[in-house]
Amino acid sequence: MTDHGYRAFLEEMLAPLGSVSIRRMFGGLGLFRDGLMFGLAVRDVLYLKVTPDETASFAAEGSAPFSYAGKGGRVTVIASYWQAPDRLSDDPEEFVAWARRACTAAERAQIGGGGGGGG
Incomplete structure (x- = not known):
């Protein structure tokens, strides 16, 4: 579960983006702008939404994609x-x-039919 203090931190850091909503989901928090996650x-x-051509910049920072253990390990x-x-x-x-780039990635996924949800 995500700490209440971290949620407050995210709200403060994301305030310049305008209408961002933060909702509980996946045992954590989903970040939404204009209805897109x-x-x-x-x-x-x-974790921020990325387009396929942005993964290299995240990898260069030592980042990795979101993952979780499912059934059967x-x-x-x-x-x-x-x-x-x-x-x-x-x-x-x-x-x-970086958050603005993630919003753009969510918009592109929506236009491309990939949706703005959790996947």
Whole structure:
């Protein structure tokens, strides 16, 4: 479960984006803007929506896609959400820039028929 303090941190850091809603889901928090999910916070770790061509920049930061253990010990990877670099927590402007990119990725997925939800 995501800590209440982390939720407050996200609300503060995402305020410059305008109408962001944060909802409980997946044992964590879903981050939405204009009805599209652009982020997921689980156990105080932020994952942002990415397009396939952005995964290299996340990998270069040492990030990995969101994954979880499923039934039978099988690990499921959701490749469209990657862990945000830890350094963003110390740089509000950079944090918002990466969040804006995630919003754009969610919009592109919606246009391309990929939806803005959890996958």
